[in-house]
Amino acid sequence: MKPLPQNLKYSTTHEWVRIDNEIATVGISDHAQALLGDVVFVELPEIGKTLSSGDEIAVVESVKAAADVYSPVPGQVTAVNPKLQDSPELINQDPYDQGWLFQIRLQGDLPFTLLSAEDYQALLDAE
Amino acid sequence: MLIFEISARNRRAAVQAPRPIATPKDIPQHLLRTSRPLLPEVSELQTVRHYTQLSQKNFSIDTQFYPLGSCTMKYNPRGVHALASLEGFISHHPLTPEAHSQGYLKSAYELQDILAHVTGLNAVSLAPMAGAQGEFAGVAMIRAYHLARGDTARTEFLVPDAAHGTNPATAVMCGFKVKEIPTDKNGDVDLDALKQAVGPHTAGIMLTNPSTLGVFERQIRTIAKTVHEAGGLLYYDGANLNAILGKTRPGDMGFDVMHINLHKTFATPHGGGGPGSGPVAANDRLKPFLPIPRVAFENQTYRWLTEKDCPQSIGRLSAFVGNAGIILRASIYARLLGREGLCRVAEYATLNANYLMVRLQKAGFTLAFPTRRASHEFIITFKQEAKTLGITAKDIAKRLLDYGMHAPTTYFPLLVAECFLIEPTETESKEELDRFVDALIAILEEAKTSPELLKQAPHTLPVRRLDDLKAAKDLDLRWQGTIA
Amino acid sequence: MPFIPHTDEDLAQMLAVIGAPNIEALFDEIPKDLRIQGLPDIASGLTEMEMTREMKQRAAQDTVLACFLGAGAYEHHIPAAVWQLASRGEFLTAYTPYQAEASQGTLQLLYEYQTMMASLMGLEVSNASLYDGASALAEAVLMAVRANPKLSARRILLPANLHPHYRKTVETLVLPQGLQLDILPINEHSGTLDLAILKTEQEDLAALVIAQPNFYGGIEEVDALCDWAQAQGALVIAVVNPTAMALLKEPGAWGKNGADxxxxxxxxxxxxxxxxxxxxxxxCTKMAYVRQMPGRLVGRTVDQIGNTGFSLTLQAREQHIRRSKATSNICTNQGLAVTAATIYMSLLGATGLADVAKASHAKAQQLAAALIKLPGVSLGFKAPFFHEFVLKLPCPAASLIKALLAQDILAGFDLGLVSEQFKNAVLICVTETKNNADITAYVAAVESALSSISIEETSHAHI
Structure with missing residues (x-):
């Protein structure tokens, strides 16, 4: 298992989020990709869509499973990862960087349920 | 080789088609087809040889032990198949007037009657074409019942986490939100969680009993009371009916409606994944909502009941009457067995399952619920072997194929890790069960001495282990060549 | 014991291994008050010989009739090889190909079927089949709503000349999800869809359904309808007769973009x-919508050592994995019927299937032309038809059907069952199975029936 990047926030549903000013970049954690196995397809949101935190926004599909991705933060979708269309395996190979899913322009407060790397690690250890 | 690859341009089995004529002139040119569809161009012998050879690449009940849990792969009697294929039945148009359909209608009516007795629910519709459609019918009936009473607040359906995937999928198709109910460590529904979950929004609950965990839900009375008191109704998934024929009845347990899988309990052939048939049975409360058509017997004549007779029906599920040929087979099978034979089905299915379970336990395999009786099926888990030997349930399943046996259901139910759900059925002999135990013992030994043998398995089949990842990623869903 | 192999000795040995005194003890986890003692209300079992005698009598009761009835189920010649092959135990008694390596026969056959069916429809992908035509249309409607990018689009236009049982089935299966079904009217003269709709603009339309041929056998102006619906942001669902598609323009070639x-x-x-x-x-559909498709799909892949093989794929859409989020609750397909269809299409080929379509069409024309020469008889609609047509009669269709039944002829479908307005109209189907003598006999039977019906009605009038 890859070490958890310390600069990211995590959700209890295994998404990570990186916040640069108003823009939040979202992906799924290394733990989540390992559970799913080889990813074969990703369904990404439409650009411009407005979301509340907790909304189902994307689907990551492997051979044997399909997982919903929930938006960890509220806002409007500004970009989706164009490489995933042809190379969904980036989610397995590099979940915290090349395998990002989408970006959101933040609107409103960050939910207090977001976890630090340390707290997320504790959650994983408990599972 | 694909049939297209043995095709040659303009080769034909011409005797099979009518004499050729010119293209009609009355149809406007722009509505006619101009491209030639990609269909095979082969002789009759090539066709016969190709599909005979393909058939030989299948495992089937006729050729192998097939202990697929929750699927009831029992012997499909030849006599039943022959009688359902008689000319009067096979050439019969579904919209033929009833006066010329009495033979079929009588057989369908008799099956309705037998199913009512077996389930303890007194009204039956044979309309659903598969178990999943029966589930849809039952849940839609519950929806219609609440709406007919003006009770529009019931928007949730309860489904145990151990349920078949069809259950939650069905509830959603019927417009409900799904609430999952957890299972306790003995395989029973978590009653406290259930009590928390029910309320004025509860439309009903979907349950299988014996459950998909292969054990009888002992608190079923309490569950029924809890749901009924909250104003919800109970749906019974009949997947495991083989276990209880003549021993107990869903109607007596408190269920309001259920489906029966004729292709499981009533021995109709599975046909490589269908056709099935999933009749629904209901108590008086839900009877008016049953799907149409149903068969009635009045003034010494059988007739179809339609919208006019059943104004509250949830409606039609197919263009005609459901899978008539399957209904006919199930009716013939049930009457061949009769009351004694139907009870023996449950007895010997349960005997075979418990025998197999105890033998495997004694041989060192891990049971998921060691303190429980098996119903007609049971679960073993290879969680330990996965940890210590690095061998998965999938590896063992694939290796079993090399021993000439179909693998049990793997990785279902989802609650038990690395599991096999094993259902031998009543039609297998003791010798066959012993061979299965011997095979599993031998495979476990191989897992210790030569694990690669398992990881690379199967070795003796037409293909080695297939690349599912490639199948899902580089989608190749039709041949795109041209016939030379 | 029927179909149970155990000897008394087997039973004793097995109980000893289990440690149970008798079989009854194995049911001890069922609460006592829920137990029943057998099934006394069901009759005793029969022997195969007794059953054979009885079923032969019943089959004989359901007389084999000269079939001129279609309405969604069609009599065609089935080559002898089709069911001899499909009934092989290895096809008949196998289950869903979950263990791909032990199911290559069924899987390759389904891949071949998908190829044939997709090509017959002129589309890119076919699933491995659904239950029947009516429920397949309901699934197509649900799929179109999922596939339509406009989330607000939850309205479907169904043609008024859709098979009435298809319409009822669609209502049963899709209305619980809150969709709206509107009816597109027909032109009274042609029986085909009223093209006045083409001048309208529609909002929130998820899909237009076009039946080709329609329930009355008529052939629709598919190109214009298809282009119009797609311009409204709707998907086009073609519900078609597969035999007819060997002669008529295939859905993938409709309009500028093809049906969806x-x-x-x-x-x-x-x-x-x-x-x-x-x-x-x-x-069948376009590849762009493949993930919205319900039902099973077979893909071609390779095994560990690079040999070609086949397996179920895109299973993550299905109920056993996706549970409440699945594209449908469907698990089985109709594997055995598809096995027969695949073999049928192989034997006939493109030319043979077109011959079946052309022969059926020509014979329907031949019968229609002969019938409209009878007094008081005319065609119900003016549009060209495939192998089924509406005949207007000078009496209720029910009377004619009854009279022809007495001569072992199944005359057609009584349209009065669908609408009071059509009670004097019968829907007649002719396929390649009918020869000149059959057609002559049918015309003669109608002629004699109509004269006796009119005499009867006249004599009733005098009383």
Missing amino acids: IACGEGQALGVPLAGGGPYFGFL
């Missing part, structure tokens, strides 16, 4: 009438 989904009843392809089933529904 083609579905229908596959029975005509080698599956007997059999009292209404098992038949199979087919569903």
